Amino acid sequence: MQLTVVDHPLARARLSRMRDERTENASFRAALQDLTQMLVYEATRDLAVAEETIATPVTRTTGYRIAAAPLIVPVLRAGLGMADVAHRMLPESQMGFVGLARNETTFQPEAYMASLPETLVGRHVFVLDPMLATGGSLVHCCGLLTERGATEITVLCVLAAPEGLRRLEASGLPLRVFTTSVDEGLNDSAYIVPGLGDAGDRQFGAV
Ligand code: PRP
Numbered sequence: 001m002q003l004t005v006v007d008h009p010l011a012r013a014r015l016s017r018m019r020d021e022r023t024e025n026a027s028f029r030a031a032l033q034d035l036t037q038m039l040v041y042e043a044t045r046d047l048a049v050a051e052e053t054i055a056t057p058v059t060r061t062t063g064y065r066i067a068a069a070p071l072i073v074p075v076l077r078a079g080l081g082m083a084d085v086a087h088r089m090l091p092e093s094q095m096g097f098v099g100l101a102r103n104e105t106t107f108q109p110e111a112y113m114a115s116l117p118e119t120l121v122g123r124h125v126f127v128l129d130p131m132l133a134t135g136g137s138l139v140h141c142c143g144l145l146t147e148r149g150a151t152e153i154t155v156l157c158v159l160a161a162p163e164g165l166r167r168l169e170a171s172g173l174p175l176r177v178f179t180t181s182v183d184e185g186l187n188d189s190a191y192i193v194p195g196l197g198d199a200g201d202r203q204f205g206a207v
């Protein structure tokens with residue numbers, strides 16, 4: 001597993017806004033969108049491009065387009081807040097969806113939906129979920145992807161706990177992980193510390 005921490009003054013400022021308990025839902029969502037843009041930018045640095053000749057108003061020159069856009073998979077619910085901006089940056093992409101809710105007693109993910117292409121052979125997949133805590137949800141989601149043949153998965157998350165990173169590493173899944181912070185660890189409720197609370201509730205309200 002390859003880990004990249006995107007550390008930048010703009011990322012730190014947005015992340016601090018998300019951590020602050022006084023931040024309202026709308027402002028939290030806006031900061032998440034900004035951070036997603038930074039994560040996508042870093043994670044697509046090596047994306048293959050195809051060359052084509054284009055005409056500017058002045059002359060002809062070499063232009064570039066994305067050769068094979070990744071499949072984008074937000075993990076519902078919290079990953080929804082990252083989906084639109086990732087899709088705007090990769091407009092050629094298709095999008096799949098995985099719905100998971102962590103059981104807050106057992107901390108195990110409970111799956112309630114998956115809408116994915118039947119085969120992912122030869123396709124790079126970008127998984128969006130702001131929180132990597134125990135790692136159970138991402139191991140489950142990425143397992144669904146490898147079952148369909150994915151061999152190249154990039155996870156974009158805002159916060160990662162060391163426990164979750166170790167679990168992903170131990171899973172042997174073919175992963176690259178991009179995050180804006182590796183936090184201290186998990187508390188007794190398996191929440192990330194210092195963290196930002198419940199990323200779904202802070203975007204959409206408690207249900
Ligand atoms: C959160 C988060 C991750 C998961 C992380 O979702 O968005 O999917 O918890 O925890 P884990 O690493 O311990 O599995 P949650 O299950 O709370 O659902 P929600 O997005 O609907 O709020």
Ligand code: URA
Nearest residue numbers: 133191192197198199
């Ligand atoms: N899910 C969240 O939304 N936050 C945490 O800290 C852990 C899991």
